[in-house]
Amino acid sequence: MGDSDRLVKMEIDYSSVVDQKLKECDELMKDETKLNEVLDRLLPLEKQTRTAADAISTGRVLVAIIKYCYAARQWEQMNEHIITLSKRRSQLKQAITKMVQEAYELVEKTPDLDTKLKLIETLRNVTTGKIFVENERARLTKKLADIYEGQGKTKEAAEILQELQVETYGTMDRREKLEFLLEQMRLCLAKNDYIRTQIISKKINIKAFEDESAHDLKLKYYELMIEMDLHDKNYFDVCQHYKHYYDTPRIKQDSEKMKQALKHVILYLTLSPYNNEQSDFLHRLFLDKNLEEIPKYKELLQRFKTQELIHWKDVLKNFENELKNGTKDDLATNVFAKNDDGNKRWEDFKIRVVEHNMRIMAKYYTRVRTQKMAELLDLTRDEAEQFLSNLVSNKTINAKIDRLQNIVTFQQKQSPQETLNEWSVNLNSLMTIINKTCHLINKEETVHAVRT
The missing domain is CATH 1.10.10.10 (Winged helix-like DNA-binding domain superfamily/Winged helix DNA-binding domain)
Incomplete structure (x- = not known):
C-alpha cells in the first residue's frame, strides 16, 4: 500500500478550537481590510490540524481561507493560497477536495473573464493527477472549453476537452459522463474531426439510453451520429439512426416530429445501396402503421418493395415535387434541399432507382x-x-x-462442381417423390385387397 492510499488516523480532534477561531475571524472580517490578520491566525491552525491528521477540521480551515479571500475580493491571494495549501507536506485528500469544491463554486462569481480564467487554471493545476478531485477537474475543463468556444477557438476547445477520459471515472454519475462524451463529439464535429468523433461515439453504451430520463441525451446522440455519417454518405447507418430517433416515445407522441423522422427513415433507406440487411429493413418498415399518415412516402416505399421496374419519368412526375418542396399541409424534409448536398443526394437517389431496375431485369x-x-x-x-x-x-x-x-x-455460368451439386439435389428430390408415389400405390393396393 502506497503512502497516498494509507488511511491516516486522527490524533487530536481540533473541532472546538476551529469553532472558536472561525468565530473570531468572522468578527474580524466585518472589516475586509483585516484579511491578512485573519489569514495569519488560520494558517498556523491549518498546520496544527493537518499534522494531527484531523481531516474535517483541516477542510473547514481551508474552506474558510477561500471564503475570506472571496469576501475581501482578493482573487490573486486566493489563487496563491490554493496552490500553496494543496502542496503542503502530508496535506489530506479530504481537505483538498473540500477546498477545490468551495473554489469551484466561486468560478461563476468572478468579476471578469481574466479573473475567471486565472482561477480555472489554478484549480486545474491543483487537480492534475489527483483522482479524488477528477470530477471537479472535468467540470472545470468543460467551463474552460465553453469559454474558448465562445471566443471562436473551437479547435482549442475540442483539444482541451479531449484530454478527459471521463469513461474511466468511477465516481462520476452516468448521466454526467454521457453529457461529457456528447460534448466531446459535438466539438470534434465542429472542427470537422470525423475520425475522432467516431472513436468517441464507440465509448458510449447505447443501453444507457433505455432509461426515459436519458432520452434527451439519446436524441442528441443520434443527431450527432447522423451528422457524422452524412459526411461519409453512410446512408444506411443514417437511416438506422433516424429509426432510433423515431422510436423514441417523446418523438412518437408529437405527430409532426414523428412524421418528419419517419420520412427521413424512408428516404435514407431508399438512398442506401441494396443488400440483404437493407431489404430486410425495408420489408419490416413497410409494416409500420404510421405510414398511413404519409401516403406519398408509403407509395415510394412500395415501389422499391415491389419486384417491378421503377420508371424515372414516373418518379419525376409523381414524387419529385413532394419530396423536394412538400405540400401546404405536409412539409418536405431537408434530404433533397436546394443546395449542393441535396442535389448530390438526388443524384444518388436516381442511381438507386437504376440499380433497383437492374436487379429486376437480372431476375426476369x-x-x-x-x-x-x-x-x-x-x-x-x-x-x-x-x-x-x-x-x-x-x-x-x-x-x-x-x-x-x-x-x-445475366445468367451466371456454373462451375462443374455447382452443376454436379444441382444434379445431385435434383436426383435426390426425384427419388424422394418416386418413393412417396410407390408408398401411396402400395397403400391403395392394400386397401383395395381388404375391400375385395
Whole structure:
C-alpha cells in the first residue's frame, strides 16, 4: 500500500478550537481590510490540524481561507493560497477536495473573464493527477472549453476537452459522463474531426439510453451520429439512426416530429445501396402503421418493395415535387434541399432507382440487348453499361456484356462442381417423390385387397 492510499488516523480532534477561531475571524472580517490578520491566525491552525491528521477540521480551515479571500475580493491571494495549501507536506485528500469544491463554486462569481480564467487554471493545476478531485477537474475543463468556444477557438476547445477520459471515472454519475462524451463529439464535429468523433461515439453504451430520463441525451446522440455519417454518405447507418430517433416515445407522441423522422427513415433507406440487411429493413418498415399518415412516402416505399421496374419519368412526375418542396399541409424534409448536398443526394437517389431496375431485369431476363436495356432504364447505352459495370463490380448482380453482339447475359455460368451439386439435389428430390408415389400405390393396393 502506497503512502497516498494509507488511511491516516486522527490524533487530536481540533473541532472546538476551529469553532472558536472561525468565530473570531468572522468578527474580524466585518472589516475586509483585516484579511491578512485573519489569514495569519488560520494558517498556523491549518498546520496544527493537518499534522494531527484531523481531516474535517483541516477542510473547514481551508474552506474558510477561500471564503475570506472571496469576501475581501482578493482573487490573486486566493489563487496563491490554493496552490500553496494543496502542496503542503502530508496535506489530506479530504481537505483538498473540500477546498477545490468551495473554489469551484466561486468560478461563476468572478468579476471578469481574466479573473475567471486565472482561477480555472489554478484549480486545474491543483487537480492534475489527483483522482479524488477528477470530477471537479472535468467540470472545470468543460467551463474552460465553453469559454474558448465562445471566443471562436473551437479547435482549442475540442483539444482541451479531449484530454478527459471521463469513461474511466468511477465516481462520476452516468448521466454526467454521457453529457461529457456528447460534448466531446459535438466539438470534434465542429472542427470537422470525423475520425475522432467516431472513436468517441464507440465509448458510449447505447443501453444507457433505455432509461426515459436519458432520452434527451439519446436524441442528441443520434443527431450527432447522423451528422457524422452524412459526411461519409453512410446512408444506411443514417437511416438506422433516424429509426432510433423515431422510436423514441417523446418523438412518437408529437405527430409532426414523428412524421418528419419517419420520412427521413424512408428516404435514407431508399438512398442506401441494396443488400440483404437493407431489404430486410425495408420489408419490416413497410409494416409500420404510421405510414398511413404519409401516403406519398408509403407509395415510394412500395415501389422499391415491389419486384417491378421503377420508371424515372414516373418518379419525376409523381414524387419529385413532394419530396423536394412538400405540400401546404405536409412539409418536405431537408434530404433533397436546394443546395449542393441535396442535389448530390438526388443524384444518388436516381442511381438507386437504376440499380433497383437492374436487379429486376437480372431476375426476369437471361439475355437482353444493350439498346433494350437502356430504353427500359431511361438511360443512354453508355450510361446503362456504366451502371451495369458498377453493379457487377459490387457483386450486386452477375452479368456479362458482349459488345460485338450488343447483348447482356445475366445468367451466371456454373462451375462443374455447382452443376454436379444441382444434379445431385435434383436426383435426390426425384427419388424422394418416386418413393412417396410407390408408398401411396402400395397403400391403395392394400386397401383395395381388404375391400375385395
